[in-house]
Amino acid sequence: MILVYTGNGKGKTSACVGQTVRALGQGLRVAFGQFMKQDGQAGEQAQLARWLGQSFCAGGQGFLLREEDRPRHRAAAGQLLAWAHRQLPHVDMLVLDESLYALQNGLLRREELETLMRLAREQGRHLVLSGRGAPDWLVEAADLVTDMGEVKHPWQTGVKATPGIEF
Numbered sequence: 001m002i003l004v005y006t007g008n009g010k011g012k013t014s015a016c017v018g019q020t021v022r023a024l025g026q027g028l029r030v031a032f033g034q035f036m037k038q039d040g041q042a043g044e045q046a047q048l049a050r051w052l053g054q055s056f057c058a059g060g061q062g063f064l065l066r067e068e069d070r071p072r073h074r075a076a077a078g079q080l081l082a083w084a085h086r087q088l089p090h091v092d093m094l095v096l097d098e099s100l101y102a103l104q105n106g107l108l109r110r111e112e113l114e115t116l117m118r119l120a121r122e123q124g125r126h127l128v129l130s131g132r133g134a135p136d137w138l139v140e141a142a143d144l145v146t147d148m149g150e151v152k153h154p155w156q157t158g159v160k161a162t163p164g165i166e167f
């Protein structure tokens with residue numbers, strides 16, 4: 001199955017982690033990769049590394065804020081994509097958190113994601129994709145799409161990101 005968690009509301013990465021826990025509990029083998037995010041910043045990274053070892057990889061360079069940084073970000077995304085291809089044959093579920101953010105930024109190309117989706121289907125693997133702005137073609141191709149809607153978020157009242165809640 002191809003699962004997509006998208007939308008502007010909080011919960012996309014949390015859903016990816018929850019899906020991972022559920023699959024592990026069923027004895028499935030899971031690989032979890034994060035585009036954009038640098039390692040050592042978010043709580044889920046430490047925990048996923050404990051659970052998954054080399055099958056966890058945070059391969060990002062943070063937010064893409066300046067165009068001049070694009071080559072560095074693109075190289076990191078390419079490395080994570082290669083890692084994902086190496087993992088796919090050995091797992092039952094491949095989670096690619098923030099892959100849609102990378103797609104939106106042009107750090108990951110549509111054809112690259114489509115190739116991964118085709119391979120996942122052919123090999124009978126579950127693929128979980130997340131990030132804001134899922135394009136129509138992906139919504140069409142996926143089996144499950146959840147659009148997180150932001151009803152209320154503490155940042156709206158100026159509350160800073162809380163450890164264990166936001167990261």
Ligand code: ATP
Binds near residue numbers: 011015166
């Ligand atoms: P989570 O990681 O909590 O499951 P998410 O993956 O859906 O959320 P992202 O869009 O990846 O959310 O954002 C990363 C984190 O930044 C989230 O924890 C979210 O709560 C927080 N966040 C989202 N939008 C904003 C904003 N406008 N200002 C500050 N923090 C935000």
Ligand code: MG
Binds near residue numbers: 098
């Ligand atoms: Mg996220």
